[in-house]
Amino acid sequence: MAHASLTVFDALPAKERWFCRTRLKLAPLEAVAAQAVGQDILDVGCGHGVLAALLLHGHPERRVVGIDPDVRKIDWANESVGKQMNAEFRAVTIEALAAERPAAFDCVIIADVLCLIARDTWAPFLDAARRLLRPGGRLLVKDAENDGSWRAVKALWQERLMVHVLRRTVSTGGIGFATREELAGYVTRAGFAVDDITSYARGYTAPHVLLIAHLPP
Ligand SMILES: C[S@@+](CC[C@H](N)C(=O)[O-])C[C@H]1O[C@@H](n2cnc3c(N)ncnc32)[C@H](O)[C@@H]1O
Numbered sequence: 001m002a003h004a005s006l007t008v009f010d011a012l013p014a015k016e017r018w019f020c021r022t023r024l025k026l027a028p029l030e031a032v033a034a035q036a037v038g039q040d041i042l043d044v045g046c047g048h049g050v051l052a053a054l055l056l057h058g059h060p061e062r063r064v065v066g067i068d069p070d071v072r073k074i075d076w077a078n079e080s081v082g083k084q085m086n087a088e089f090r091a092v093t094i095e096a097l098a099a100e101r102p103a104a105f106d107c108v109i110i111a112d113v114l115c116l117i118a119r120d121t122w123a124p125f126l127d128a129a130r131r132l133l134r135p136g137g138r139l140l141v142k143d144a145e146n147d148g149s150w151r152a153v154k155a156l157w158q159e160r161l162m163v164h165v166l167r168r169t170v171s172t173g174g175i176g177f178a179t180r181e182e183l184a185g186y187v188t189r190a191g192f193a194v195d196d197i198t199s200y201a202r203g204y205t206a207p208h209v210l211l212i213a214h215l216p217p
Pocket of ligand 1: 111170
């Protein structure tokens, strides 16, 4: 039985609806959404808005902004979950949004995006996430971890397929997973305090990991 939040995608073409349903089956986005806090939430690299739909489901008090460089996906998001008054989707970079709306969010979520951007851009990317958060705000980073497992190898080839062959996913400079220690190091150096790192690999074919951090008040 599909999650009720997915009904907002009913108006999209069958291929895109299937993509959204599959995304929710393959990644623990419900677990990510469950860790979101506050009223103003930013979904960085939002894609079609599957996570944004989950965040808004049953939470009329929330305002969710989704950004992504892929204009096609922002269009799909605007034609579905973006029809809600408290959702906004834009094709803008995280750096541009940080300049435009500093300290505007209680929670910034980066789900399966860092693995698609060049490693030497992680520091400025996370620095922009820090500038977007209010003091005490929460950062959630969901990614796949390089734990040396068959899951990591399979997930890497899956991302390569999505980016280079099927061209369904935009990569901005690289495809690769960090170890959880490397991930925590980048987040800490960007000025956050790491609260928790939990594996969500069990029950999935990718080595999903969720890092929770906060910006010191
Ligand atoms: C695997 S999808 C994840 C989509 C969504 N976060 C989710 O969990 O369903 C990765 C997304 O990251 C986006 N992306 C790639 N480079 C990015 C960048 N530099 N900044 C923000 N998003 C980026 C892609 O366009 C794509 O929509």
